[in-house]
Amino acid sequence: MTTLSTYLNNATHTDNATAVSNVILTIADVGKNISALLRRGALAGILGEAGNENIQGESQKKLDVIANDLLLEALSSNPNCAGVASEELDNSTAASADGSLLVLFDPLDGSSNIDINMAVGTIFSILPYNNQGQSAVDDDFLQNGDQQLAAGYLLYGASTILALTLGHGVVMFSLDPDSGDYVLIKDNIQIDKDTSEYAINSSNHRYWLAPMQQYIDELVAGKDGERGRNFNTRWVAAMVGDVHRILCRGGIFMYPYDTKDAKKAGKLRLMYEANPMSFLIEQAGGASTDAINRIMSIEPTNIHQRVPVVLGCENEVNRVRDLHKQHNPA
């Protein structure tokens, strides 16, 4: 049996290996607490809106706020962590000035699933800190996805799973509820180049750009259309769940650009959703693009910036990108 700590002890893939391992263990530990709270659900008084009172008259905190606070507190007291940025915080928070790492996270992805007892997750990205000795600021986080030293997610589903990459393949651990250990369940995960399964919120069809409409229309037409074979939709409504399915059995996930809110470049966040998921998918042999450019090559200008996301099996991702390029030749 290989546990997360044994795996990390044996992995010497990054210059900063010990620090990276230490930070991953901190995140994984907090994941145990979040997982335990989710298991108790309504009984833990953590469902509903922040500021509400539960039936016993106690004030409730939304679970995404609790998850954020737990991660922030644990990482801030990890000496390897120089700063933390979260979907729940407007600005980054400086931690240990001597730390060598920055951590970005989405504390609870798929929040519309929390109150209905469906899968949610925590997504994280670990970057090097290049100004050791000084207090970390937002600008220190603005590094492209290729700089990531490690990335992964915790999926709180029927079981709790940790998927992880240190830049040398993707591994998965399952949390043993009896021992409290994360136990290695899959090594060297690879996804096929082709798939018949796609994930997208089709209710946005009328807001998509023409090439995205064309791509989905082809999939929907199935064996009677251009593609000559049938496709099937799966949509968890939590990116972490859809990416997990793709790592397990392939597929393509899309949250493309749409004109629903023209001010937003996409729905998902580059630095703590798209980049860590792209790192995992590429490490598993898949591809990830904003429909034109490779996501991990995008130079960020804001820690909360949004980006269109198309990721998963290489041949389908390339088809989406080619359709967009045909419509917008450079």
Ligand code: F6P
């Ligand atoms: O974080 C944003 C998110 O919750 C993703 O996890 C998920 O893929 C998406 O939004 C769901 O969007 P929609 O509400 O359009 O189904």
Ligand code: MN
């Ligand atoms: Mn999210």
